[in-house]
């Protein structure tokens with residue numbers, strides 16, 4: 001069981017004639033939480049989308065429990081993708097469905113559950129993210145933090161082996177960030193394996209085993225927060241984080 005649950009091997013991707021990802025490799029052990037950090041445009045979102053095969057990498061491979069995505073046919077890639085949960089900055093909920101149906105829809109269409117079974121599972125997952133009392137509300141009736149928690153419940157309902165989170169709190173008002181981070185903390189404590197792009201430095205500092213600093217399509221440095229963010233550290237990560245904190249301080 002020493003094999004990593006997720007291995008990203010030498011991924012490269014060119015988009016619009018520009019090399020966006022240049023030979024990126026990383027791996028996650030079961031239950032591990034790693035954070036991607038770095039300047040905007042550095043390739044974090046493209047990397048997460050390549051890992052999920054929303055974008056096909058030009059080179060490289062993604063292995064989930066040792067199974068190579070590059071060697072899978074189209075049909076198996078669909079199954080592979082279902083085993084990875086993806087959370088986006090802007091929630092991606094269906095506006096015309098209430099919270100429980102947002103969670104239930106893929107359970108019915110992809111997993112083939114009956115309406116009753118899908119709704120039962122949906123309510124369980126909504127309860128897990130603290131939204132049992134909001135199940136029948138529509139996205140327009142929910143706060144940003146609640147919408148993001150619905151999208152997390154939806155991902156969890158599919159029993160993913162790994163969750164990828166792309167700046168899940170970046171679209172939220174500051175007072176709503178905590179409720180979403182708390183759900184992510186609980187998930188991590190429950191043993192979920194996660195790779196998360198975020199600028200929440202406090203979160204990264206205290207909860208992740210490794211910070212991966214990305215810029216210009218590559219990993220500039222990676223290491224445990226205790227090293228990269230140590231007092232007096234001259235790491236790129238420490239420099240970036242101190243600039244972020246300065247910026248946040250100035251803007252309130």
Ligand SMILES: Nc1ncnc2c1ncn2[C@@H]1O[C@H](COP(=O)(O)OP(=O)(O)O)[C@@H](O)[C@H]1O
Nearest residue numbers: 015016018020039040041042043044045046047
């Ligand atoms: N479809 C695309 N066509 C061309 N360039 C793209 C496309 N998608 C992303 N890019 C470029 O890739 C770079 C990395 O973007 P992105 O992965 O979103 O970075 P990050 O998430 O770190 O901000 C940016 O320069 C962006 O403009």
Ligand SMILES: [Mg+2]
Nearest residue numbers: 044045046167
């Ligand atoms: Mg991004």
